[in-house]
Amino acid sequence: MVARLALAALFGSVIGLERERLLWAAGLRTHMLVCVGSCLIMLVSAYGFADVLGTDHVVLDPSRIAAQVVSGIGFLGAGTILLRGEVVKGLTTAASLWGVAAIGLAIGSGLYVPALATTALIIGILAGVKPFEERWRARMQARTLQLTVRRDALSIDTLQAAIGGHASRVRTFTVRPSADPDLDEVTVTFVRLSQASVTAIAAKLRAQPDIVAVEEVDD
Known part of the structure; x- marks a missing residue:
């Protein structure tokens, strides 16, 4: 479990560094914390209720806790979105936080390969697609x-x-x-x-x- 938390911190830092490079408010530490926190929530969902599962008259759905991450991460994303004049800024960073939360959930559940692939894809989207996007906008x-x-x-x-x-x-x-x-x-x-x-x-x-x-x- 500790190794999963450490891996979540590592994957979150990779995406956070890309945002930190552009001096966004949600940078390295924020992405690491979101990923580690999501991983821990997934671990709690998977293993935190093992002692009461199967007890008479107790019915639990551990996945419900992990499901709250998807909606709960919205408050952090909203904090990164700014309206400057007629231009909305921060949507990409909000989306990256949401993606990092999903990576943390995947690592917490032991889905290491999808988590690694998602990290690589997000980095590719954030860093690799940006020049084409700027050219198109121009x-x-x-x-x-x-x-x-x-x-x-x-x-x-x-x-x-x-x-x-x-x-x-x-x-x-x-x-x-x-x-x-x-x-x-x-x-x-x-x-x-x-x-x-x-x-x-x-x-x-x-x-x-x-x-x-x-x-x-x-x-």
Whole structure:
């Protein structure tokens, strides 16, 4: 039993180190404690009631204690989730805590190979998938161009004709009067375009005779 607790601490530390590297609140010690605690709860469920099982008029379901870990770990996960502006942070760390709790339960029940495989998979997901996720998010990010054009010279149709195949990526097209009565200010927002593609579109628009200025805006 002590060896299982030690193994749970080891597996939890592997995942905790990855979170600690990113300076999350739930880091090394938190993941170790969750994994060890879940392992102990599983041991109590499996062996803690051996002296009363089989006694007359006593009916116990030891698995019920271990089952509470799945729902009970939620309060720790909720503590790692933060709302910053319109962005929710900490969901991945909350999920890793939930996964570590499951690893602890598996080790406590003697399922060492599934626990090891789950640890490797979680590390692969947290560390290996992140670069692809960031690349995808960068591509999906909305990008905005601020245009200064001659009055009534640019419409959505002329914009689409100017940018060609990227016209389907236009999410918003807004025209408002400028302080100069001869000019309009146009805001165009694109989605699912890389920064290089937006820069190329900006170069095309600058070549248009009725477009005075094109500025790329960081969202």
